[in-house]
Amino acid sequence: MKIIVFEDESTYNFEPLTLTKGVFDLRLGLFSFADRVKHYMQVEQVDFLTRDYIAKHMRESRRVKANEPETIDDETLFINGLLVFDKELRKLVQKIKPGTVVLKEGRLVLARFGETSAREIAPRLMNAPGLDAVKSIREEASQHVEYGGDSLITNFWEIIEKNGSQITADYEAMPRLRSRIPVETRVIGKRKNVYIGRGSNIDPNVMLNVEKGPVYIGEDCEIRFSTFIEGPAYIGPGTIVHPFSIIREGSNIGPVCRVGGEIEETIMQGYSNKQHVGFLGHAYVGEWVNLGALFTNSDLKNTYGNIRITVRGSRVDSGRIKLGGIIADHVKASIGTLVYTGKKVGVASRIEGLVLEDVPSFVLYARTHGLPIWEISVEEAIKVAKRMMSRRKVEFTAADEHLFRKVFELTRGEREEKKPRIGAFEFS
Numbered sequence: 001m002k003i004i005v006f007e008d009e010s011t012y013n014f015e016p017l018t019l020t021k022g023v024f025d026l027r028l029g030l031f032s033f034a035d036r037v038k039h040y041m042q043v044e045q046v047d048f049l050t051r052d053y054i055a056k057h058m059r060e061s062r063r064v065k066a067n068e069p070e071t072i073d074d075e076t077l078f079i080n081g082l083l084v085f086d087k088e089l090r091k092l093v094q095k096i097k098p099g100t101v102v103l104k105e106g107r108l109v110l111a112r113f114g115e116t117s118a119r120e121i122a123p124r125l126m127n128a129p130g131l132d133a134v135k136s137i138r139e140e141a142s143q144h145v146e147y148g149g150d151s152l153i154t155n156f157w158e159i160i161e162k163n164g165s166q167i168t169a170d171y172e173a174m175p176r177l178r179s180r181i182p183v184e185t186r187v188i189g190k191r192k193n194v195y196i197g198r199g200s201n202i203d204p205n206v207m208l209n210v211e212k213g214p215v216y217i218g219e220d221c222e223i224r225f226s227t228f229i230e231g232p233a234y235i236g237p238g239t240i241v242h243p244f245s246i247i248r249e250g251s252n253i254g255p256v257c258r259v260g261g262e263i264e265e266t267i268m269q270g271y272s273n274k275q276h277v278g279f280l281g282h283a284y285v286g287e288w289v290n291l292g293a294l295f296t297n298s299d300l301k302n303t304y305g306n307i308r309i310t311v312r313g314s315r316v317d318s319g320r321i322k323l324g325g326i327i328a329d330h331v332k333a334s335i336g337t338l339v340y341t342g343k344k345v346g347v348a349s350r351i352e353g354l355v356l357e358d359v360p361s362f363v364l365y366a367r368t369h370g371l372p373i374w375e376i377s378v379e380e381a382i383k384v385a386k387r388m389m390s391r392r393k394v395e396f397t398a399a400d401e402h403l404f405r406k407v408f409e410l411t412r413g414e415r416e417e418k419k420p421r422i423g424a425f426e427f428s
Contacts, residue, residue, distance in 0.1 A: 002076045002118070003041060005034050006049035007128040008107060010082055013155050013311050016328035016346040016361055017269075017286055019407050022050045022058065023128075024081030026284075027252055027267050028159050029166030030174075030216060030234055036085045041093075047071070049078075049125045053406045060399035069122030076118035078111040078125060084151040084166065087173060099142035108134045109147045155311065156326060157318045160282055163267060164213060164250030167232035171195070171214040193231060197221065203243075212249055242275060254287075256392060264299075266324065271392060283324030286347075288388055291327075292335040299324040299341060307342040310358055318342065328361065330385050346414070347407055348381040361411040363420055375420040378408040 011023040018026075024034040031039055037046055047065040048058060055066035065071055075098055079085065093110065096102065099117070102110040113121060117140065124133045138144060153159060171177070177195040181187060182202050187194055189210035196202060197219035205226045208215045213232025217223065221235055224243040229235070234252045241247065242260035251263050254270030261274065264281040268274070272285055276293035283297055299322050301307065307323040308315050326344040327333075333345075334352040345351055346361030353368035362381055364374040382404050386396040 002072060002074045003043060003046045004049055004076055005037055005046050005079050005081045006125040007081050009128050009130040010154050011128040016344055017284060017326055019347050020329045020403060022048060022054050022081060027254055027269060028084060028163055030170040033081055037079055040085050040087055040090050049122060051127050057399050057403045061397060067126050069119055072115060072119040072122060075114050080109050080152060082153040083109060100145060101138050101141040102145045102147050104147040104152045106131050106134060107152065109152055111137060156284055157320055157323050160265060160284060163252050164232045167234050168213040171216060236270060281324050282322050285327045286329035288330045289327055291333045292337060294336045295333050297324045297339040301341055309342045346411060348376060360414040360418055362408055363415060364425060373418045373420040374425050375415055375422045378405055
């Protein structure tokens with residue numbers, strides 16, 4: 001049986017993170033959404049249905065099948081890219097018959113169709129479709145099942161809120177994890193709740209508190225002197241945690257990051273830096289981000305009121321009193337940058353000073369320094385991306401350049417609303 005992971009229109013709720021990647025590549029627990037499907041379905045590869053420009057980038061950079069319905073040659077299982085797949089959902093998949101759709105308040109959760117029907121339906125699930133596409137697919141199904149679970153995500157703050165418990169659930173669902181814990185490492189709680197991957201180095205006086213949940217440290221990590229890590233927490237392979245860092249519960253640090261200071265209930269996608277003193281809380285940080293010394297984001301109002309977020313142009317009550325925001329791929333923050341609760345920073349932007357509002361993609365934002373918003377040309381953004389990626393020995397490819405140029409055009413309107421200056425930056 002072929003497995004295809006698709007996006008629906010909730011993908012746009014996760015912008016600017018999803019401007020540069022499929023929503024199914026976002027992290028939650030020990031996996032991305034897509035890798036979670038592969039893990040629990042016990043398959044090495046899945047195919048994808050996504051927005052056309054993301055599909056093109058995936059085909060060129062990852063050599064996967066994306067938006068290729070003509071290659072369907074078997075009975076097919078379609079899985080929503082925002083479904084937190086687990087062993088219980090695998091049981092559901094095994095029960096449903098071909099011709100079945102599983103729905104949650106009108107959204108398509110799962111669908112299973114024979115080869116011919118699947119090839120016909122797949123194009124309707126390209127480009128993150130809305131409820132009209134789901135309605136047409138439902139009409140072709142012979143059986144409808146209403147999903148009563150809570151594993152279908154709608155907004156980014158649900159990922160942040162769910163991350164800690166999902167790390168614990170994923171850890172407990174893994175085969176018995178065994179690893180050697182250095183004698184100099186102090187573990188508070190059951191040692192079975194600590195996993196340290198091969199090649200990782202744990203300095204003396206590191207403290208791991210696993211009373212609330214496990215600590216999973218991937219391969220080839222470096223956890224420096226006198227660091228405190230509180231579970232549930234995930235440290236991805238190749239990541240360096242600097243001395244005297246505080247990694248609090250619910251933190252999820254992706255691969256090849258460099259982190260320091262204090263981090264709480266935050267997801268970092270990977271290849272990003274927050275190396276210095278400062279606070280990062282209840283936030284989602286993309287890839288190739290650099291947060292300068294003393295960078296701090298607020299995740300709580302002085303009034304203890306609910307935090308409101310702008311989602312697709314409308315103000316939405318998150319229902320949460322603790323929420324940071326989104327920092328998209330390739331963002332750079334200068335030293336001492338302070339970001340208010342619930343704010344979003346767009347792709348490849350550079351921020352300085354106090355960030356009081358959402359920041360569009362491809363701009364220099366330093367309003368509290370008395371500067372106007374300034375557009376960053378796509379050529380300049382590409383140049384900076386190449387420099388940063390080369391430091392990790394990762395090539396900025398032609399596919400990456402095409403993606404940058406596409407996202408620059410897609411976000412032109414949001415920049416124009418801010419009336420940025422265009423041209424070479426200068427102090428005035």
